[in-house]
Amino acid sequence: MIYQDSKTLLEVRGLRATVNGIEILKGIDLTVRSGEIHAIMGTNGSGKSTLAKVLAGHNAYKVTGGSVTFEGGNLFDLEPEERARAGLFLAFQYPIEIPGVANSHFLRLAYNTVQAQRGKEELDPLEFEDFVREKMKLLEMNPDFLDRGVNEGFSGGEKKRNEILQMALLEPRLAILDETDSGLDIDALKSVTNGVNQLTNKDNATILVTHYQRLLNYIVPDYVHVMESGRIIKTGGKELALELETRGYDWVSVEQRTAARV
Amino acid sequence: MSLSMVTGSSYLESLLQGQPQLPSSPLAWLNQLRADAVERASTLKVPTTRDEEWRFTDISPLSNLSFQPVRAESSLSIADAEKFYLEEAAIRLVFVDGVYAPQLSGQPHGTKDVGLVVTNLSEAVAAHAAAIEPHLGRYAGFQDNVFAALNTAFLHDGALILVPRSVVVEKPVHLLFIATQKEVASHPRCLLIAESGSAVTIVEDYVSLQEDAYVTNAVTEIALADNAQVDHIRVQRDSNEAFHIANCAVSLAHASRYRSVSVALGARISRYNLNTLLAAEGAECAIDGLALITGRQLADTHTCIDHAKPHGTSTQSHKCIVDGAAHAVFNGKIVVRPDAQRTDSSQSSRNLLLNAKARVDTKPQLEIFADDVKCAHGATVGQLDNEEVFYLKSRGLSEITARNLLTYAFGAEIIDRISIASLKHRLEQTVLEQTQRN
Structure with a gap:
């Protein structure tokens, strides 16, 4: 939702980044204010997942130009864990399985780390158990998943639920959801998106990175950006997503090239 | 070459000292088995790194020291031993430096299981000779295995677990081997006979009260009859100066299931051979291992899963965490014989090196002679992902x-x-x- 009195959370200016020496991001500009939901769409290889990873601080990506300001500070001064503690969250496209670490232990460790950063109370295992079970109801998630290894043997839908559960626990200012709809059946998609919708408010913001318009039927964006070849080539409202759904991506790049020639 | 043969055999001769003092058994076949083993041991050599099976594991430090058979009986108190006890165990057999310690053994939870026999071999031999004879020494062959031959030469006492037909033992059986003396060689022996439809969990647990050098040379034989289920947990936490050599041989009958988790933490040099024979249709085994070593430790695990008959299933996950200048070795052989159609087998070897000086050698070894089988295997060595x-x-x-x-x-x-x-x-x-x- 676009609010009049919103604060700027994220300011991306001319961002360039490479992986293995190949430039993937070629000058990204993006402003995200509190309360807003942005969708970043584009074909495979357009650079949208790279943008998500660069913002979260993955060390395989090298920032070669531009700036990113997060809540007024230079994002690139922060290590990935400091970004997380400062309120930036990335829901992974492919959440990592960590057999041997109980999911409940991992969730509590992450929760307490962020709580400590915010000067808030940490929870012991018993307190946390009650707390996390409440949050799991939001996602219609079976409490049995607390006792399993982190994401170990979870189905695609269960992994994505677990990502959103982490979002619910960490209460980020800015959540970036990378292809959260991929691999979800319709029931899982409904409960995951319902969870996300309950977590969005006028103080936080969400960036949805997605290939398909389907997700945007459930989480309605305020802005839709189309990425191609490492740039945002078009920005519009939620109706742009519907147009992409019926017309595909090609017309956007044709339109952009035509405009560039003028 | 000739020099190593000479030192090898004189070393074995010294190891065999004391064997003649063993009391002879009332059973002729057992005396014969021991005599055969003595004869075999005195013709075999201590393996060197020139032997393919011992390529990465140099046991010359072992043959440079002289180890004596245990002479004095240890007077270990319950207070010293009880920190190793498992509260869940139904029955515990304790061996101190390889010698059965009845005062430390017991049945903390008792057992209502009709006919279950958990006792030391020398006592059991008279009462259960007919049950023991078809199994003892039948699985852990010593023709080409000098350590199994030595163990069998000293075969006198050990643990016997006999689970009668259809008996399901709910609580685990704890076999606890405590090392208390330095520079001694002990030869623990275990025999587990799981009759048809029975189920049992055993913990084979090697611990130490000291940090000196000693030798443990263990042999365990496990026979599973039709539909039997055995969970075998093996923990080797010997002294970091000790030498631990062990051979375990498992034979699985129709639709039986063997699951094993072995953990190697201790010993200066350890070598564990686990040979599993899926001898009949529909047998199933899951064999998992972890070696966690540091300093100058060497932990070597050689496993062989032999699919002899159709419809067998085996899964194996072996992991090593190697720190310091330690060295882990894994050789995982899987054989699928011509008759073993519809075998489903998977093996993974994953290794984590925590130090630049740490080393691991891992070798999956698949020998597949049947055509309708599914065999997956993989190995990784590295740092954290x-x-x-x-x-x-x-x-x-x-x-x-x-x-x-x-x-x-x-x-x-x-x-x-x-x-x-x-x-x-x-x-x-x-x-x-x-x-x-x-």
């Missing part, structure tokens, strides 16, 4: 916390498969202590 570290950091965990957690998890994945809570907890603590950095 960058994507896993990033995932945890993206949730606010510091680099060091993330790395500690992942290293712990790497080992805990195997420990988690142990069904006994107190043992699992203890081993988890050990993994935690050995893997965490500041």
